[in-house]
Amino acid sequence: MALVITGTGGIHIGTSSSPASVLNQDTPEKSVPLQFMMDGEVVAWRVNRDYAAIECYQERPLRQSGTFVLVKSVYKPDEQDESSWLTLYQLYMHIAPLSEFPKRPLYRVTQKGHGVRMRKHSRHDDSREIVPDVLANKHGHARMLMQGETLTVLQQKSFLLELRPEPFALVQRLQDGKPAGDLFWVSMRPEYLEPDGECYVCLPEWMHHALNHGVFDDVVVPSAPLKVTVKAGDPVGFLGAQDLADEDNYPQIITTDYKAHIELLSLDEHVPDVVANVKGIKTGKQFIKLKLKRPLYLRNGEDEESTFKQMSAITRADAGKIIPRDATYPFTDKNGVTYFQIRPHTWMHQDDVEQLSQHDLAELNFHCIEAEHTTDFTRTLDERWVIDALKSISSHFDSEKGPASAQAKMFYDSLIHNAENRRPPDPYPDKSLDELLFGALHTNQMNIPEYARRLIVKHDSDWHSTREDTRWSSVFTVRDESPVVKMANGGFLDVTRWMDKVPPFASQRSVWHFHPLEFPEILRSAEFPKTPVNGELTPIEFIHFYNGDKIDDTDYEEAAKELGCEVAAIKAVAKTENGPYGSYFKFEDNDDYVPAILFERHHFHKYTNGKYDQFEDISNPVAGGYGATSIQYAKLIKAYALDKKAALKSASWGKFQILASNYATSGYASPEDFVFALSKSEKNQLKAFVSFIKADRVLLRSIRTKDWLSFAQRYNGPRQKGYDLKMERNYNASL
Structure with a gap:
């Protein structure tokens, strides 16, 4: 039984794509955390002490993580014009709760431990018998411990020192309440190190702030004095566990998956204006877009003496293709005409392409759709915005672009016709059209994934929802669902709800949803050497x-x-x-x-x-x-x-x-x-x-x-x- 609750506009990160992002309890330092996509300020979080236990008549409760962090970022296409700015929110949901993070003992360096030498750590230490070499500073002298400093012990092991076994510890220094800096080995003799408590390891920086704040299992909106900022690439956390029960089997089997859910949201009313680039901003990365049925050119000669000869071929399947301007090796001839190389030995005249900046989002195939309010979260494929999305994808196909494009156009037009003439939904709808609609939005053919990723849809979010919400009545009231399904889905809603507690989301259920990877990528403003x-x-x-x-x-x-x-x-x-x-x-x-x-x-x-x-x-x-x-x-x-x-x-x-x-x-x-x-x-x-x-x-x-x-x-x-x-x-x- 998979949960029926699925948010649109987000992506799941799981073990198939990020297996190292599951926190390893034995060697946590080898795990790879998820990373923030954009710089910003943490404006809300919920840190659960442990997984929520959802009771639903199974052999054990189903685990679900409601731990999340919400980061506010401001995109500034024109630093001097605030009306051009766009406020975005990054949501990272279902990340690992506090219970997943292992604790390690702390030790304080004693007076006798002052001057004890630090030793090198490497990935081969597990098979090592002889004590590792001494660490040296830039002057070639041995690096040593200082009395009073606190060390986090990650691992204990015996090495041979002067042919006798000696206890050693793999440690990290404690800085600002958390392990930081290089890993190294030190002697674990009790006269050198004395116990001094314990601490979490691999805890992201923002979670340290949450830990110090001291509120758990509830949504926290930090006050202004507690300003927590993050940088793109900083650790978010690790994948959280989700238990699923297969109701069709007896005895029922519970499987565990590890995942996180990421969304990119905005409440700004002027999102369509930003996409349309009404400000006409032309800075940042530059692109060219090939026009349909335009001639191709062959370059003759080199350097400033080059000439271009028109060929008989014209753009068909290539029409609409978008290429970074720098990748086309622009060449301006002695008459001042610029040509762009679209592939080896093939060039196009400046009049036969659209020259775009990264801010010309509409011309770069980003498309805004405003959906009507949802009446049934289990039937979002019945909503009008799905038809608008199909029409947007269909608009990229044309019989003039060749047979493959013509066939795609016919397929999408037929699908749109069927969707527009669909019968009113009933409690037990025919799922065949659902499968077609879902497949049409998720196929990996003919650049359709990019077209789908560049859809920006404003629709209701289910992060507000409770089981009393009428938009879930088909699960909890109308539909003859089993108690297991109702309890599992109800528990999910209880665990993950957050929007009604976070201003300004509390007053607005309809939210702009962007693809959380595609949109930040196009916004990266800097051009780099x-x-x-x-x-x-x-x-x-x-x-x-x-x-x-x-x-x-x-x-x-x-x-x-x-x-x-x-x-x-x-x-x-x-x-x-x-x-x-x-x-x-x-x-x-x-x-x-x-x-x-x-x-x-x-x-x-x-x-x-x-x-x-x-x-x-x-x-x-x-x-x-x-x-x-x-x-x-x-x-x-x-x-x-x-x-x-x-x-x-x-x-x-x-x-x-x-x-x-x-x-x-x-x-x-x-x-x-x-x-x-x-x-x-x-x-x-x-x-x-x-x-x-x-x-x-x-x-x-x-x-x-x-x-x-x-x-x-x-x-x-x-x-x-x-x-x-x-x-x-x-x-x-x-x-």
């Missing part, structure tokens, strides 16, 4: 466009004055670090300048505790395997998809090849800020270098005295290979 990655020009979202500012003699002189060293010494370091490539990479005519980097896999291994060592090219306890300059961004992006902050910290950046892990001593608040600034300007790279050198007495003394060996051992590591000699040569050459 592009560089070749695995043969394709790829936008790099975490860097800024290079503004062209270069370091001049005055900059070098001021930096040398601040450091108390020679200009030639700074230039020697720069030339040694960036070699022939300079401060920025540029590989092709069509790519952008991106900061010169070197990705260092052993750092990524360190910052992720070996979690991704199966990808040996980007995570490895052994340094090396750097590869060519041309593959550095491919490595970085691969790592960035796994752990954003760790990836950025694992690359050295710019003219002076400073690791982003040194962001603080380089003068920045975060690795992201460091990377953003160094990508923007060569001058910023020099400023970061000066700050970094000033923060280290050995480096400062070495560059002043031109002690290149000491400098290289500190700057490049104790195992530096000839960097000191290169610096000395480059210094002498610049005199």
Whole structure:
């Protein structure tokens, strides 16, 4: 028996697509949380201590999670014009309750524990017998515990130390009441560590605020002083369990699924105006849309001497196709006419395409539908908005586009005709048309998934509902449902209801529903620098466009004055670090300048505790395997998809090849800020270098005295290979 209650406009995330998002009780740190899609402010939540237990005459109660978080985000297409802004709400429902999060013991470092050495953690520790190596700081000295600091013990294990078994613990430091930072091993001797309570692990930041707030199993609307903000990519939580009973079997079988439900909502009345771009905003990402029955062109020649010859072929099946403008390699000929490459060796004239911005949502196939109020939540396929949705999809097909498009047009027109002439609903409707309607909205053919994802529908939400709601009477009153079905569905409504307790939703049951992945993706306003990655020009979202500012003699002189060293010494370091490539990479005519980097896999291994060592090219306890300059961004992006902050910290950046892990001593608040600034300007790279050198007495003394060996051992590591000699040569050459 599956619950009949299904919200429209949302998506389910389950174990088939995100198996690692189920919280592992034994090794929770290996689980992967769901992530917020957009920046925003948490405006409501409900954190359940445990799953709700829905009694419905089964061998045991059915579990259901009503834990949710609601995040308010404001999309600002024009920062200066508030009337253009759109308020959106991200809903994450059915996420794991507090009971799913394991607790781990806390220990405080004693006086005798002060100075105990910290040891490396890796994914191979389960099979390890000998104690792991000691962790070293950037100066090569052992990292040690401090008296009074609190550690979270995640795992206990015995290792051989000097041939004798010794108890060790895998720990994380406690910061602001929660485990944070690197994992490492320490001796578990009782004279070093004393018990100090327990704490939850893997709890998302917003849930820590909820925990401190102290209200559970009820909807919370935090007051203004308790402002909880989130960033896109921050953890939401983990998949919650849902028990389902198969009523058709005896004895009845209860199965458990893990899932979360995500919706993107808005109450703004001007959603249709935003979609129609009545403000005429043309900034942001640009696209072209191919017109029907327009000629195609062949390009002859290269560079500014290129000419374009019209071919006999015209657009048919391609008509309506939308392509990012940058992907078409726009070329303007000597007559000022721009052509766009829609596929290899095939171009189109500027008059034969629509040129659109990301704000031209209607032309990008987003379509608004306002539904009438629902009378029966179990029969939403009978509602008029479904016909409007089918008509919207049908409008993309035309016999002029070819046989396949003509057949699709006939199919949808026939389906629309049948839906419009459908008999009034009865308690036991024929489900065959339902199946056709559902299939027509969910088929994966002919770009229909995108058309369906770009429907924006305003309709009643069932998050207001109770079992007394007349819109559920077909389940609880009229229809001859079994007691099991009634109790299961009634329990579901009781557990998940929230809207009537959250202003401004409490007064408005009809809500705009957007596809929660499609719509945010089109709204991402920034255009990012592009560089070749695995043969394709790829936008790099975490860097800024290079503004062209270069370091001049005055900059070098001021930096040398601040450091108390020679200009030639700074230039020697720069030339040694960036070699022939300079401060920025540029590989092709069509790519952008991106900061010169070197990705260092052993750092990524360190910052992720070996979690991704199966990808040996980007995570490895052994340094090396750097590869060519041309593959550095491919490595970085691969790592960035796994752990954003760790990836950025694992690359050295710019003219002076400073690791982003040194962001603080380089003068920045975060690795992201460091990377953003160094990508923007060569001058910023020099400023970061000066700050970094000033923060280290050995480096400062070495560059002043031109002690290149000491400098290289500190700057490049104790195992530096000839960097000191290169610096000395480059210094002498610049005199």
